[in-house]
Amino acid sequence: xxxxxxxxxxxxxxxxxxxxxxxxxxxxxxGHEVHVVCPDKKKGDTVATAIHDFESxxxxxxxxxxxxxxxxxxxxxxxxDYDGLMIPGGRAPEYLRLNPQVLECVQAFNQANKPIAAICxxxxxxxxAKVLEGKACTAYxxxxxxxxxxxxxxxxPGSGMDDVKVDGNLVTAPAWPGNGVWTAKFLExxxxxxxxxx
Numbered sequence: 001x002x003x004x005x006x007x008x009x010x011x012x013x014x015x016x017x018x019x020x021x022x023x024x025x026x027x028x029x030x031g032h033e034v035h036v037v038c039p040d041k042k043k044g045d046t047v048a049t050a051i052h053d054f055e056s057x058x059x060x061x062x063x064x065x066x067x068x069x070x071x072x073x074x075x076x077x078x079x080x081d082y083d084g085l086m087i088p089g090g091r092a093p094e095y096l097r098l099n100p101q102v103l104e105c106v107q108a109f110n111q112a113n114k115p116i117a118a119i120c121x122x123x124x125x126x127x128x129a130k131v132l133e134g135k136a137c138t139a140y141x142x143x144x145x146x147x148x149x150x151x152x153x154x155x156x157p158g159s160g161m162d163d164v165k166v167d168g169n170l171v172t173a174p175a176w177p178g179n180g181v182w183t184a185k186f187l188e189x190x191x192x193x194x195x196x197x198x
Contacts, residue, residue, distance in 0.1 A: 005083040005190045008109075009036040010102060010125070012092030017049035017065030018176035019088035019119050023183045024068075030187070030194065035072035035082070039099050042073040050090050052120075052175075054161065059142070062091075074101075079108035084190050089120025089140065089175070097128035106131060110169065115189035119173045119182055123147060126170075137172040138165045 007027060011020055020036065027034045038047050049065030079085075085106065087093065096102050106129035109116050118126055123139040124146065126132050133151035141157060148154050157163045157174035164173045164181045171189060173182040184196045 003192060004031050004033065005187075005192050006033045006081065007035070007084050007086060007190070008077060008079070008082040008105075009034060009086045009088065010038075010096060010105070011036055011047055011068065011070075011088060012038050012096050013048045014050045014091040015047060015068070015088050016090030016120055016176060017051045017068075018179060019090065019122075020049060020068055021066065022176070022179045023086060023088070023186075026180075026183050027187070030192070032187075032192065035077070036068070036070050037072050037074040037077055038070055039074050039096065039102060041070055042075070043070055045070050047092075052090065054175075077105065079105050079112070079114075082109075082114070084115035084117070084186065085109040086186065087116070087118040087122035087125050089118075089122045091121070093121045093124040097125045103129045113169050115169050115171065115186055117171045117182060117186040117189075119178065120175045123152075123172060126150075127152075132170075135170050136165055136167040137170055138163055138174050139172055140174050 046067040051063045051065045052060040110131040120140045127150040136153040138155045161175040162178035171185045
């Protein structure tokens with residue numbers, strides 16, 4: 001049995017439902033301690049989630065998701081207490097990246113070379129934190145210009161939106177269809193590997 005890890009997850013209102021619910025359930029099922037936090041909210045508060053889908057329009061559609069209950073308080077977070085950081089997508093990253101404490105937190109994980117997992121629009125936070133220089137990574141396709149301007153080496157996602165890229169301490173994926181592999185690769189980087197069914 002792999003050693004249990006302490007994981008921090010940054011979310012906000014209208015985080016992508018599947019990208020918080022599924023990885024959270026996987027990691028807690030495996031016995032890891034997962035602290036899900038949101039700036040200006042405390043343990044027990046909730047965030048709204050949104051379900052984004054790919055239906056035939058030129059971009060994704062959005063529907064209301066579930067409410068997700070936070071498991072810790074953002075103001076009490078010390079990055080040195082955690083083994084890794086996860087940033088789901090949805091609409092939350094577009095305003096989380098405006099919060100200086102969020103950016104300092106991300107930079108602390110990166111400077112300590114701790115694993116960071118970001119999916120879909122989650123890399124918007126990494127762009128703002130200036131931690132992508134030279135990294136090969138992917139995200140939701142609309143983020144390509146932002147990531148290239150931040151110095152990332154953009155890897156085009158496949159048609160299934162389930163590609164996962166690992167470079168150093170960073171694991172990225174374009175959208176929730178990649179949740180299983182994305183979470184598994186993150187856990188592998190943490191030293192708590194799980195076997196991925198083929």
